[in-house]
Amino acid sequence: MHELGIAEAALRQVAAQAKEAGATHVHRIVLRIGALSGVDPDALRFAMEIALPESSAAGAEFAIEIVPARARCQKCSNEFTPADGYLFECPHCHALGGTILQGKELDLASLEIS
Amino acid sequence: MVDVRDPSDTLPPPPGDPVKSGRRTVDLQVRILDENDRRAADNRAFFRERGIRALNFVSSPGSGKTTLLQRTLGALASEIGTAVLVGDLETANDAQRLRRPGVPVAQITTGGTCHLDAAMIARGLAALPLDGVRLLFIENVGNLVCPASFDLGENRRITLVSCTEGEDKPLKYPPMFSSAHAVILTKIDVAAAMEFDLDLARNNIRRAAPQAEVFELSARTGEGFDAWLSYLRALR
Numbered sequence: 057m058h059e060l061g062i063a064e065a066a067l068r069q070v071a072a073q074a075k076e077a078g079a080t081h082v083h084r085i086v087l088r089i090g091a092l093s094g095v096d097p098d099a100l101r102f103a104m105e106i107a108l109p110e111s112s113a114a115g116a117e118f119a120i121e122i123v124p125a126r127a128r129c130q131k132c133s134n135e136f137t138p139a140d141g142y143l144f145e146c147p148h149c150h151a152l153g154g155t156i157l158q159g160k161e162l163d164l165a166s167l168e169i170s
Numbered sequence: 171m172v173d174v175r176d177p178s179d180t181l182p183p184p185p186g187d188p189v190k191s192g193r194r195t196v197d198l199q200v201r202i203l204d205e206n207d208r209r210a211a212d213n214r215a216f217f218r219e220r221g222i223r224a225l226n227f228v229s230s231p232g233s234g235k236t237t238l239l240q241r242t243l244g245a246l247a248s249e250i251g252t253a254v255l256v257g258d259l260e261t262a263n264d265a266q267r268l269r270r271p272g273v274p275v276a277q278i279t280t281g282g283t284c285h286l287d288a289a290m291i292a293r294g295l296a297a298l299p300l301d302g303v304r305l306l307f308i309e310n311v312g313n314l315v316c317p318a319s320f321d322l323g324e325n326r327r328i329t330l331v332s333c334t335e336g337e338d339k340p341l342k343y344p345p346m347f348s349s350a351h352a353v354i355l356t357k358i359d360v361a362a363a364m365e366f367d368l369d370l371a372r373n374n375i376r377r378a379a380p381q382a383e384v385f386e387l388s389a390r391t392g393e394g395f396d397a398w399l400s401y402l403r404a405l406r
Contacts (some may be wrong), residue, residue, distance in 0.1 A: 058285055058315070058316035062203070068205070085204070092345050094316070094319040104283075142345075142378060144377065163200060165198060165199060166195055166197045168193055
């Protein structure tokens with residue numbers, strides 16, 4: 057369970073980015089979490105509910121967007137969504153493997169500020 | 171008499187006025203862990219300058235990281251300069267197990283944190299004499315989930331899974347496998363006794379970690395160790 061640490065790091069980012077943008081209030085925080093990031097979205101939501109009221113962005117809403125994994129087959133270049141989210145077997149030529157195109161995101165996507 | 175006034179004239183404004191004056195949305199797309207990423211990049215640069223290759227060993231508790239390192243150090247320490255950083259929540263027991271002449275070892279106790287991060291590695295490096303060191307072994311905290319998110323600046327991530335665990339471990343903890351450079355199936359000397367299905371485990375590793383080199387070995391008997399040592403010698 058490292059999601060509390062991730063939430064705290066996210067809120068430090070929020071404070072830094074809000075300050076840089078000259079904001080006095082943060083109204084909404086959008087996080088983007090990839091399916092291969094190693095972060096459990098439910099646990100992160102729970103951690104944000106604990107950490108957010110203690111942070112400089114207290115009172116802000118937050119949303120977590122999930123980014124599914126996508127891969128490109130190294131053999132036939134077919135782009136595919138891995139079965140069950142992470143099994144890298146090309147559904148077209150059945151080769152194992154592939155280049156991961158997305159799914160490792162662990163980002164602060166946007167802020168609504170004033 | 172008919173009232174022709176617009177009824178909305180007398181109604182209060184609707185709650186939650188959608189026009190939020192002065193509010194704006196800024197698109198950022200910044201990494202949540204960018205502080206860790208920066209420190210990891212510093213570590214990586216440090217390793218490059220000194221000609222050190224760093225390996226980050228991750229697994230569940232009890233998969234055999236410390237035993238693997240004990241035997242690896244025993245085989246390699248006299249021919250390659252090695253050093254070890256060991257992460258645990260508490261105690262220095264693993265560091266004591268790994269201590270041997272000529273191999274600097276530093277214990278990082280995370281005080282309850284479930285993973286190592288790049289800043290801890292930087293502090294650990296400051297405590298190690300690194301002259302002549304070519305291979306740095308980092309034994310992460312036993313945890314198959316959390317360490318996956320934290321880049322330490324390592325050159326290779328090595329994920330262990332033992333034959334006393336389930337064959338489906340790679341499918342249950344995909345990020346740790348999809349990010350591994352190599353996967354080591356450990357304790358193969360007890361596979362038969364545990365009725366561990368090696369073929370099923372191999373197949374699951376291939377599907378969850380198709381990019382990884384796979385080793386099967388026993389750190390107790392030494393079976394399969396030559397291929398692993400060749401991999402390390404080639405990294406140097």
